[in-house]
Amino acid sequence: MIKFAPQLINLFATLILLLSFAMISQRRIVSLINLFMMQGVALVITSFLLGYATHQPDLYVSGGLTLVLKVIFIPWMLHRMIRKLNVRWDIETLFNVPTTMLVGIALVIFSFSLALPVSRLSSSLAGGSLGIALSCVMLSFLMLITRSKAVPQVIGFLSMENGLIFAATAVTNGMPMIVEFGIALDVLVGVLILGVFMFQIREKFDTLDIHHLETLKED
Amino acid sequence: MSWLGVFSQLLALVTALLLAPLLTGWINQCRALLQNKSAPGLLQPYRMLHKLFNKESVMAEHASPLYRTAPYLIFSCMLLACAIVPTLSTDLPLSPAADAIALVGLFALARVFLSLAAMDVGTAFGSLGARREMLVGFLAEPALLMVLFCASMITRSTSLTTMVETLAHRELAIYPSLLLAGVAFVMVSLAENARVPVDNPDTHLELTMIHEALILEYSARHLALLEWAASLKLFAYSCIGLALFFPWGVADANAPLVLLLALPVLVIKLAIGGVVLALIETLSAKMRIFRVPEFLGTAFLVAVIGLLVNVLLGAG
Numbered sequence: 001m002i003k004f005a006p007q008l009i010n011l012f013a014t015l016i017l018l019l020s021f022a023m024i025s026q027r028r029i030v031s032l033i034n035l036f037m038m039q040g041v042a043l044v045i046t047s048f049l050l051g052y053a054t055h056q057p058d059l060y061v062s063g064g065l066t067l068v069l070k071v072i073f074i075p076w077m078l079h080r081m082i083r084k085l086n087v088r089w090d091i092e093t094l095f096n097v098p099t100t101m102l103v104g105i106a107l108v109i110f111s112f113s114l115a116l117p118v119s120r121l122s123s124s125l126a127g128g129s130l131g132i133a134l135s136c137v138m139l140s141f142l143m144l145i146t147r148s149k150a151v152p153q154v155i156g157f158l159s160m161e162n163g164l165i166f167a168a169t170a171v172t173n174g175m176p177m178i179v180e181f182g183i184a185l186d187v188l189v190g191v192l193i194l195g196v197f198m199f200q201i202r203e204k205f206d207t208l209d210i211h212h213l214e215t216l217k218e219d
Numbered sequence: 220m221s222w223l224g225v226f227s228q229l230l231a232l233v234t235a236l237l238l239a240p241l242l243t244g245w246i247n248q249c250r251a252l253l254q255n256k257s258a259p260g261l262l263q264p265y266r267m268l269h270k271l272f273n274k275e276s277v278m279a280e281h282a283s284p285l286y287r288t289a290p291y292l293i294f295s296c297m298l299l300a301c302a303i304v305p306t307l308s309t310d311l312p313l314s315p316a317a318d319a320i321a322l323v324g325l326f327a328l329a330r331v332f333l334s335l336a337a338m339d340v341g342t343a344f345g346s347l348g349a350r351r352e353m354l355v356g357f358l359a360e361p362a363l364l365m366v367l368f369c370a371s372m373i374t375r376s377t378s379l380t381t382m383v384e385t386l387a388h389r390e391l392a393i394y395p396s397l398l399l400a401g402v403a404f405v406m407v408s409l410a411e412n413a414r415v416p417v418d419n420p421d422t423h424l425e426l427t428m429i430h431e432a433l434i435l436e437y438s439a440r441h442l443a444l445l446e447w448a449a450s451l452k453l454f455a456y457s458c459i460g461l462a463l464f465f466p467w468g469v470a471d472a473n474a475p476l477v478l479l480l481a482l483p484v485l486v487i488k489l490a491i492g493g494v495v496l497a498l499i500e501t502l503s504a505k506m507r508i509f510r511v512p513e514f515l516g517t518a519f520l521v522a523v524i525g526l527l528v529n530v531l532l533g534a535g
Contacts, residue, residue: 004393007392007393007394007395008393010393010395010532011393011395011398013395014395014396014398014399014528015398017524017528018398018399018402018521018524021517021520021521021524025513025517097513097516097517098512098513098516101516101517101520102520104520105520105523105524108524108527109527112527112530112531115531116531128531128532129532131531132528132531
């Protein structure tokens with residue numbers, strides 16, 4: 001089992017990357033939330049595996065935190081939110097998915113080439129997957145840029161946070177516990193506030209399209 | 220080249236010819252059962268072939284020789300493809316004839332002739348199907364090449380037999396790039412074999428069809444050959460998938476006795492693969508034709524990421 005741990009970690013890292021790409025091209029909001037949940041599951045498994053392989057109980061706590069927050073609580077809250085906002089079956093019109101994906105590939109190549117020299121210096125078990133973590137962050141950025149509705153934007157933000165946590169776990173075998181808890185709390189509060197925002201945007205503009213926020217005055 | 224090699228080559232050919240319609244029948248049966256329909260018999264494709272071979276062939280009036288020869292050409296392309304894919308053994312005398320890249324070319328050759336023949340008689344459906352087939356084909360080919368290159372990068376060879384030998388006889392390792400290549404391969408084979416998200420193999424006379432539109436004008440033995448070639452293509456694709464991603468149980472030159480075991484293993488693997496394919500087809504809805512480029516573009520990109528991951532993580 002220990003022997004396979006690095007390979008398994010790489011495998012799940014790849015799965016996280018694959019899910020990031022799936023999220024970019026996903027049009028349905030419900031499926032988007034499910035994909036985000038799956039990404040969370042892959043992250044949890046990676047944390048547990050790394051904790052098991054390096055004998056660091058800290059990582060179990062970090063993984064458990066991710067499990068409770070990002071696999072159970074936030075998806076549940078997002079599901080409830082889209083039901084209340086009545087956008088559960090909404091399909092976002094994405095323009096030109098292939099182009100977005102090509103940009104995504106370029107981002108992956110960029111982050112891989114950026115991470116290759118860094119990960120050579122890393123002594124961590126999963127140092128090689130720094131490139132994958134970095135490209136997940138980049139892909140989430142891309143999602144934040146290309147999406148125009150509020151809910152996918154929130155999911156993009158959360159997925160970026162997934163990538164960051166994964167980067168920290170992969171390179172340094174986990175951040176100090178206090179930082180970990182701080183980030184978790186931040187994300188939780190962030191999502192709650194963004195939820196309130198979404199209701200306010202809907203109240204004001206009758207739609208969740210955030211392009212309406214670009215103009216300062218109504219005229 | 221040894222006698223054993225010749226024997227295993229012949230065995231592989233006969234297996235492909237006999238098992239291919241059975242695989243199609245098995246998938247149809249699984250799909251019917253999953254969709255709560257009463258299933259046609261497992262041997263239905265054989266009966267179909269038998270019926271078609273005994274009928275009199277009817278040709279369009281202005282059909283050129285190309286139209287007549289195309290079914291034979293397509294059938295032999297698919298048969299050669301089945302011969303160079305290591306299904307039972309990697310000791311294949313024909314395998315130096317074509318490597319992974321030439322295999323993709325072989326599929327392309329069959330596709331070109333099928334499209335030309337469809338356009339030859341000048342019906343509206345034929346040229347419509349031909350155009351769609353080329354649209355699917357030119358997007359699926361690079362994706363399939365990238366999938367094969369993923370495996371080539373790990374095994375450092377483009378010869379299919381060497382690839383399978385290396386993959387089957389290394390110590391057990393998990394390659395993340397093969398995961399990505401596998402996902403891409405499933406998407407490509409769905410498109411290439413006219414399966415549900417891209418094309419519906421059940422429909423006749425529907426505006427969305429691709430494969431059926433191409434062979435609409437054919438009858439009797441020509442149609443039988445084309446149907447058989449389609450099953451052979453599905454068989455070849457399944458075997459490429461099994462050989463690259465689940466290469467256990469394939470015999471090689473040093474252990475000929477494994478050949479005895481290889482056939483039951485292959486049948487079991489194909490049966491499981493058939494169930495999975497039927498499941499995918501039942502769970503997914505047919506997509507609009509204009510979504511197909513997106514679907515295949517995704518397959519291509521996933522395969523490219525597979526290659527990149529391979530570079531990033533090294534060969535293990």
